[in-house]
Amino acid sequence: MAAYYYLVSSLPTISLREPGGVPPLGQDEFIGACLAHVPEELLLDLQAVLEGALEEASHPAARAYANFEVQLSNAVQRRRAGLRPVDSPLALQEHEGWSVALEHAVEQAFTAPDPLAREVALDRIREQFLDELATTSPFGEAFLIAYAGRLRLALRWAQWNANEGRRRLETLGRLGLDALGRQAGQDAHMRQAGQDAHMRQAGQDAHMRQAGQDAFGRQAGQDAARQESLLH
Numbered sequence: 001m002a003a004y005y006y007l008v009s010s011l012p013t014i015s016l017r018e019p020g021g022v023p024p025l026g027q028d029e030f031i032g033a034c035l036a037h038v039p040e041e042l043l044l045d046l047q048a049v050l051e052g053a054l055e056e057a058s059h060p061a062a063r064a065y066a067n068f069e070v071q072l073s074n075a076v077q078r079r080r081a082g083l084r085p086v087d088s089p090l091a092l093q094e095h096e097g098w099s100v101a102l103e104h105a106v107e108q109a110f111t112a113p114d115p116l117a118r119e120v121a122l123d124r125i126r127e128q129f130l131d132e133l134a135t136t137s138p139f140g141e142a143f144l145i146a147y148a149g150r151l152r153l154a155l156r157w158a159q160w161n162a163n164e165g166r167r168r169l170e171t172l173g174r175l176g177l178d179a180l181g182r183q184a185g186q187d188a189h190m191r192q193a194g195q196d197a198h199m200r201q202a203g204q205d206a207h208m209r210q211a212g213q214d215a216f217g218r219q220a221g222q223d224a225a226r227q228e229s230l231l232h
Contacts, residue, residue, distance in 0.1 A: 002038075002140060002141065003139045003140050004037055004038065004139055004140065004141075004143075004144065005139050006037070007033065007034065007037045007038070007144075008138075008139045008143055008144070010033065011025075011030075011033065011147060012024035012025060014147070014150045014151055014154050015154075016123070016124075016127050016150065016153060016154060016157065021154070021157065021158065022158055023151060023154040023155055023158055025151070026155070027050050027151065027152075027155065030046075030050070030147075030148065030151055031043065031046065031047060031050075034046060034144065038141075038144065041058070041059075042059060042141055042144070044056075044057075045057040045058060045059045045062045045145065046144060046145065046148045048062065049062055049065065049145055049148040049149050049152065050148050050151065050152050052152065054066035054069055057145075059141060059145060060142075061133055061136070061137075061141060061142035061145040061146070062145050064133065065129070065130070065133065065145065065146075065149060066095075067095040067096045067097055068099075068102070068126075068129050069126075070093045070094070070095035071095050071097075071098065071099060071102055071103075072102060072106060072122070072125065072126070073093065074092040074093060074095070075102065075103050075106035075107075076106060076122065077092060078092075079106060079107065079110045102125065105125045106122070106125065108121070109121035109122050109124075109125065116160070119160075123153050123156075123157070126149070126153060127150065127153060130146040130149045130150050130153075131146070133145065133146040133149075134146035134147070
């Protein structure tokens, strides 16, 4: 089994702490780093892992990862359909081997409080498998297969962060439009109230002018009556 001490030592560590982190390298950078060191067949397998096309990989480590992914996918389908492993009328894929621990881990992942937390929990299961796979050949081909798997997870987590950012922006935009609409409504209400108050004031002023005119008329009538009585 070939060992790739220089290549493995030069690869940056991939951290999967929280969704949203920026991976230390991209898919093309990783393949570019491997070009001068690994045979073409292994390079194709690494590309298949990065692209999620595990069925196209032929390396034993990649095949082990493929079988793991099929069992995980089947377990997820059963959980979503509310079925136990024993009754599964779904069109599930066949795979080699069986892990009771994986079934229990998927069941636990579905207790997560929201869909994003559940996806993170499922990727934690993948991360643990890949870590164990890497230890079978710390400087060999299995390590590179596992590294490609971890890089795929990291790139997906970074995409989740970008999508979440867009959703937050859209939400803020909707909230902003709603607030703008509410403010416009309040402004219109205040303008209408101001117009109503102005009209009421104008009515009161007109009423007061009319009352003054009436009082003046009455006073003029009284004055005329007094003058008439003095003449007689």
